[in-house]
Amino acid sequence: METADHCWNCGSNVESDSNYCAECGAELDRERRSERDVDDRTGGYETGVDGTGDYVEDEYGTHRNDTMFAAATHLLAIFTWVIGPLIVLVVTEDEFVDANARTALNWQIMFTVWMVLSFVLALVVVGIIGLLILPLINIAFCVVAAVKANDGEVWQYPLTPEIV
Incomplete structure (x- = not known):
């Protein structure tokens, strides 16, 4: 199992076939990931995931x-x-x-x-x-x-x- 993905909530590495993050327990909904979902999850800020599903951190590396x-x-x-x-x-x-x-x-x-x-x-x-x-x-x-x-x-x- 590869650890190519990151959790949208905490940023930790997750297995590519996981449904939930092992660190924070957040649901990893890979099939419905879209810009609307990103805005809902992060409150419209630039933390969390961007449109490609990559984890983005701000200046301090905060979540x-x-x-x-x-x-x-x-x-x-x-x-x-x-x-x-x-x-x-x-x-x-x-x-x-x-x-x-x-x-x-x-x-x-x-x-x-x-x-x-x-x-x-x-x-x-x-x-x-x-x-x-x-x-x-x-x-x-x-x-x-x-x-x-x-x-x-x-x-x-x-x-x-x-x-x-």
Whole structure:
């Protein structure tokens, strides 16, 4: 048995006569493979299989599930502060998810610095604006970063140095 084909879902090598991927369990529907099936499976992105059935990876070599995990890391930061991105950073082995977890963690650290600074300035009334606006900026930035991560990009948050 030859291993000439790749799974559309995870990219691992599969036997040419297999009906299912041994790695992820995805069904390998070889007879009905078309452009419409490719768009449905990958959400219209350039990961997965192209029209010839060859596996295509993006810049980081990520799969569709990895981009979704990276996007979830940014959204997780909205609700868990630095805890969510830190856990993802520790447990992930994927380079793309790791890069997104680092940017999310760096932003949450800087967000904390800006909030503390605003709180101190609120004592002299100036920082009240920061205390009101910074949480909205945090949500907006995390959503933008999640959308970019889902598209396969690592978005650098504004005014955020690489701390981690």
